[in-house]
Amino acid sequence: MNHLLKQAFDPDEFRREGHQLVDLLASYLEDCRDNKPMHVLPPSDPDAMVGFWTKDLNNPGFNLQHFYDTLIRQANHIHHPHYMGHQVVPPAPLAALTELTEALLNNGMAIYEMGPSATAIERVVLRWLAARIGMTGQPDGILTSGGSVGNLTALLAARQVKCGYNIWDEGVRSETPLAIMVSAEAHYSIARAARIMGMGEKGLVKVPVNSRMQLDPLLLDEMLTRATGQGLKVIALVGNACSTSTGTFDPLEEMADFADKHSLWFHVDGAHGGAAAMTEKYRHLTSGIERADSVVIDFHKMMLTPALTTAVLFRNGSHSFETFAQKAAYLLEGNGQKPWFDGAGRTLECTKKMMGVKIYAMIRLYGEQLFKEYITTTFDLGHRLAEMLQQKKGFELAVQPDGNIVCFRYRPVHFMGNMNLLTATVRKKMLEDARYYVVQTSVNGHIYLRVTLMNPFSTDEHLNSMLLLVKTLAESVADTIDDKR
C-alpha cells in the first residue's frame, strides 16, 4: 500500500501527536487561567497574514506541533480573561475534546443509518433544552450549523405554515407579497433570511425600539396595520432574546400575545441569550420564550460549546417537518411518512456534524447546573461593569444592560469634540495595544465601545484595568480630535 496513506492513518502517530497536542493545549489553558500577559488579539494586518502563510506553504519541512504552536500564538485568546470582544464562548475544554471524537468518527447524519447514536443523542439533547426553557407539549427540533442557518430554518417553517398555500412546491406568488415583523435591532441574519425567502427589503417590517433598544410593543398594532395597508401579508413576528448590539431582551410576553391575537408565527432569536431561560436569576428576561412557535439558541454562545452548534426548537414538533418539504429520493423515501430520525428532511444541511454529542457529554459530566452557573456568572459580571461605569466619572453607559453585553464610552473632562471620532480612535488604539479585546457598536447613531463578557474568569480587577486603559487612551488622544461635530 501507498506509504503516505499508511502514514496518514497510522494509529501510533495519532497517539504520539495527540498526547503532545493535549499537553500543548493544557499549558495554553493554564497560561490563560493564570492571566499570563498576552496580546489577546495578536496585532496583524490581513496582507501580512496571507504573506506569512504563503511563505510558510513554500517552506521545506513541516512540524505539526510547531504548526499548532504558531496557530495558538496567532489566535484570538478567547480563554484569556481580557478577551471581552465578540459573542464567542471559551468552550469547556472537555467539550472540545469530545468534538475531536465527533470529528474522527465523522458519522454523517443525513439519515439515521449514517449516524444512529448521534441522531438519537441529538434528539435527546434538543428535548432536554426545550424542557429547560419551559416548552411543554411535544416540542422537537434540529441542530444546525449556526444561528444564521437556524433563523432561516425556523422562518422557512413559518412561511410554509402561515402563507396559506404550498409555497415550497408552488413558489412565491407575486400577488401576495409576504413579510415578517422584526425589531429594528434584529440580527442581520433575520433580514438575510427574509431576502433569501424572496421577501425583499419591503418584506422586513422593522418595528422601532424604545430607549432601552427593545422592540416597542405599543407600535405593533400600527406597524401591522400599515404593512397590511401596503398589501403585505405579515406571517411572522420575531423577537430578540437578546439583541446583538446592546444585549437587551425584547418584551416577549407582549409579543406572544400580539402574535396569538393576529395568528402570526412567533419566532424568538435567542441565539445569544435564550439559554438564560434556564437560570433562576435571569429567567424573567426571557419570559414568553416558551410560547414561541420556534426558538433559536446557540450552544456556541452561552452554553460553553465549540462553534458551530445551534438548536432550532419548534414548540409544535411536527412543524419541524415543514421547513424542507422536499424529497430526495435516494435519501428520504421509503422510510414511511416524516420520520424524525432522518435529519436531512429537516435541515438545510445534508451531511452534518455529530454536533449533539459534545453537549450530551457536558450534560452528563456537569449537569445543567454548569450552564446555569456560566450564564449567571457572566450576566452578573455585566451588571457589575454597569455599576462601575456609573460610579466612575466620565464614563457613559449606552443602555442599562440586561446581561453580559455592555456598551459604554468615556468622555474626558472638558472634552467638547466629536465623541464618535474619539470613541472610534480609542477602540483603534485598544486594538493596537492588544491587551484587551473590545469591539464597537452604534447605538442611535452614537459610537460606543461594546464588551461581551464571555469569560467567567474575568473579574472586577480585569474590568477595572480595562476601564483604566480606555480612560488613559481617551485622555491621550482627546487633544488630537478637533472635529467639533
Ligand SMILES: Cc1ncc(COP(=O)(O)O)c(C=O)c1O
Ligand atoms: C441575536 C443573534 N442572532 C443570530 C446570530 C447569528 O448566529 P451565528 O453566528 O451562530 O450564525 C447572532 C450572532 O451574533 C446573534 O447575536
